[in-house]
Amino acid sequence: MLDQFIYKPIHPLPESGEISAKSPSNIALVKYWGKKPIQIPTNPSISFTLTNCFTKTTISFKKSKNFSFNFTLKGLEKPSFVSKIEFFLERIKEWCPYIFLYQIEIDTENTFPHSSGIASSASGFSALALALVELEQKITGMSNENKYLKASFLSRLGSGSASRSLYGPTAIWGQHKNIPSTSDQYAIAYNDLHENFKNYQDTILLIDKGTKKVSSTIGHELMHNHPFSKQRFSQANSNLESMINVLKNGDLDEFISISESEALTLHAMMMTSNPYFILMKQGTLSTIEKIWSFRGESKIPLSFTLDAGANVHLLYPLAYKQQVLDFIGSELIVFCQNQQYICDVVGTGANIISASYA
Numbered sequence: 001m002l003d004q005f006i007y008k009p010i011h012p013l014p015e016s017g018e019i020s021a022k023s024p025s026n027i028a029l030v031k032y033w034g035k036k037p038i039q040i041p042t043n044p045s046i047s048f049t050l051t052n053c054f055t056k057t058t059i060s061f062k063k064s065k066n067f068s069f070n071f072t073l074k075g076l077e078k079p080s081f082v083s084k085i086e087f088f089l090e091r092i093k094e095w096c097p098y099i100f101l102y103q104i105e106i107d108t109e110n111t112f113p114h115s116s117g118i119a120s121s122a123s124g125f126s127a128l129a130l131a132l133v134e135l136e137q138k139i140t141g142m143s144n145e146n147k148y149l150k151a152s153f154l155s156r157l158g159s160g161s162a163s164r165s166l167y168g169p170t171a172i173w174g175q176h177k178n179i180p181s182t183s184d185q186y187a188i189a190y191n192d193l194h195e196n197f198k199n200y201q202d203t204i205l206l207i208d209k210g211t212k213k214v215s216s217t218i219g220h221e222l223m224h225n226h227p228f229s230k231q232r233f234s235q236a237n238s239n240l241e242s243m244i245n246v247l248k249n250g251d252l253d254e255f256i257s258i259s260e261s262e263a264l265t266l267h268a269m270m271m272t273s274n275p276y277f278i279l280m281k282q283g284t285l286s287t288i289e290k291i292w293s294f295r296g297e298s299k300i301p302l303s304f305t306l307d308a309g310a311n312v313h314l315l316y317p318l319a320y321k322q323q324v325l326d327f328i329g330s331e332l333i334v335f336c337q338n339q340q341y342i343c344d345v346v347g348t349g350a351n352i353i354s355a356s357y358a
């Protein structure tokens with residue numbers, strides 16, 4: 001099944017070159033929480049791909065007898081990131097041996113504030129993976145379709161949720177017995193969206209920008225001996241099936257009910273693991289209560305979802321943008337650190353910005 005990802009060179013390697021790729025973050029509607037080695041999800045997930053929160057990564061490479069890489073964030077050395085990249089490159093070595101024939105400079109930048117609580121791993125690993133596979137396409141002549149699949153496959157080996165950032169407006173990662181073409185190895189695009197979800201908005205309230213107390217790696221591990229894991233995995237499978245129908249038929253009430261339940265279940269898993277932990281803050285809960293009363297009074301289909309942190313993602317149709325922004329300004333901004341929030345919208349996934357070879 002993974003044959004399609006084996007490196008098969010047919011053209012000479014470029015002597016040098018530069019490739020820039022851009023990839024967005026994504027927000028899961030049905031959450032991935034729990035994994036097996038190596039980065040195999042214990043349940044399938046689906047996400048909205050974002051637009052404005054993205055990473056741009058440029059790789060500059062020169063053939064060399066000795067492999068080396070250098071990593072910078074907006075031109076500045078970032079020693080704390082080096083070991084993560086090193087680990088990732090080692091992990092993908094068997095699939096991308098050509099990387100090790102070069103000296104590579106990797107420069108990256110995010111449009112969203114670093115340590116804002118918005119995971120940069122999804123956009124970061126997917127942008128890097130796509131840039132590397134672009135070079136591979138030059139050497140192997142692989143199809144564009146396979147390029148995206150392989151980029152998703154490699155991204156997954158960096159960070160599970162990164163596999164979903166390649167595609168938009170939504171992407172499914174993880175095998176589901178009733179959804180054809182789904183795989184634990186990579187994500188696939190899901191495009192069958194009802195008009196109601198076109199340009200769906202995600203406004204991210206930055207409730208707490210502090211670094212996470214518990215890394216997602218540890219969180220995933222805690223699902224192994226979790227008392228509710230079996231029920232959770234089966235619930236995620238059935239929520240995914242329902243969510244796909246909802247995205248197709250445009251039922252906003254059902255969308256709200258599944259996505260909010262998924263967000264709360266993710267946090268409930270954290271609160272009931274051993275050791276237990278809470279990533280929500282008081283501002284998170286106050287925001288949720290305000291959203292529920294706003295929705296009840298205005299009948300505007302505004303809902304929320306959460307990632308593994310305190311920030312709240314407000315999800316709503318484009319048609320209600322002004323009303324929601326007014327509501328944020330009058331009722332929710334008090335819960336945002338430094339009054340910060342980010343307006344984003346469902347997008348189309350990762351792409352190559354430029355590629356040049358010598």
Ligand code: PMV
Nearest residue numbers: 028031032159160161216308
């Ligand atoms: O991709 P990771 O290992 O950082 O895990 C992310 C898990 C969640 O963001 C909490 C849920 C998801 O499906 O994105």
